[in-house]
Amino acid sequence: MEQYNLDANDLLLFAAIAEAGSFVRAAERLQLPKSTLSRRLTALETRLGERLLTRTTRKLQLTDFGQAVLAHARQIADEVDAATALAQSRQASPSGRLRISMPSDLANQLLAPMLEQFIRQYPAVELQIDLSPRRVDLVAENYDLAIRVGEMPEDSTLVARRIWRYTPALYAAPAYLERHGAPQTPQDLTGHARLCILTRDREPAEWLLQSGEQQHLIGGHAAAAINSPEMLTRLAAAGLGIVASNRLFAMPYEEKGELVRVLPDWHLPLVTIRAVYPERRLLPGKTRAFLDLLEAWLRPDS
CATH class of the missing domain: 3.40.190.10 (Periplasmic binding protein-like II)
Known part of the structure; x- marks a missing residue:
């Protein structure tokens, strides 16, 4: 199979000539001799085996093959422009x-x-x-x-x-667990005060608890449903129920002994x-x- 070994620079020159509509205008824009452009285009056509342009005394006319090649040449020109803009933007201070x-x-x-x-x-x-x-x-x-x-x-x-990704888990205040008992299984959560995210449907979010291959869905009534994880974690620290929280949200309260992990072998989906x-x-x-x-x-x- 014939190897063409095209020079991308020749394709860029071809695109410039086609856009300018004449060798003279293209030479002025590129600041190259007209003879150089003509020679490079002829060499490109020779490697491709077909004419790209029909030359007349008045104008240049793209052949059907030239139209097809021009689409690819423009893609190369766009990529060069994008790379140039990327380099310039990295050198400039963001503003x-x-x-x-x-x-x-x-x-x-x-x-x-x-x-x-x-x-x-x-x-x-x-x-x-x-x-x-x-x-x-x-x-x-x-x-x-x-x-x-x-x-x-x-x-x-x-x-x-x-x-970023995180895995929510259940937390509650020690005082709350002393009053209501610490759940030992997901089934024990029934009857406990759930502090849940308010969904876009304005319903308390369900908890899909997971442990290995086991899953358990907890839904229904919630003591509070708020579209603020921070507020829900604060309510849990105040002893008002059990919350599904990000570890980093719960950590400040854990360090002060205001929250502890509930059902430590279970967590919510990532x-x-x-x-x-x-x-x-x-x-x-x-x-x-x-x-x-x-x-x-x-x-x-x-």
Whole structure:
């Protein structure tokens, strides 16, 4: 089989000639002699075995084969432009307005020091953060980035990048367990005060407890259902029930003896936290800088 050994530079020159519509204009834009462009194009056509352009005294006309090759040449030109822009953006200091949406609990409990570091490290970035549980429309509302917890609906216009995972477990205050007894099996949770996340359907979240291959679903009535893990953990520390919490949320209370693990052999399914942003050819430097610092701050499977 014949080997063509094409030079990508010749394809870029061909694209420039086709875009300019003449050798003269292309030579002016590229600051190359017209004779050089003509010679390189002829060599490219010779290697390909077909004409790319029909030359007349007035204009250049693409052949059908030339149209097909031009599509590939433009892809190469786009990739070169993207690589150049990437190099330039990495050399430049991130700047401009950066609009982010994230849950308030995540920001307050885990990310406050990271946000402080970002503001100090990138003073030219104007950071705007919406701390609300609602799922913003990134494109329509002009957000650069959103931090989202749990499963996501399919959306071809967004890029989802996993930044952290955790496994929730059950916690309660020692005082609560003294009053109501410590559950020994998932079945013992029946009748206990559940402190649950409020779902988007405005119902208390069910708990799917897992231990090895065993599973047990706990649902129904809840003593409180709130769309704030931080508030639920505080209520549990106050002795008002049992909560399914992230270990890092519960840790400050555990260290003070205000919470203990309930059913330590059981846990809830793994939860994934993702950074979501509009699908773009090149991620802006300000967004990339935030994501890099965020991923350095968080660790997977913590």
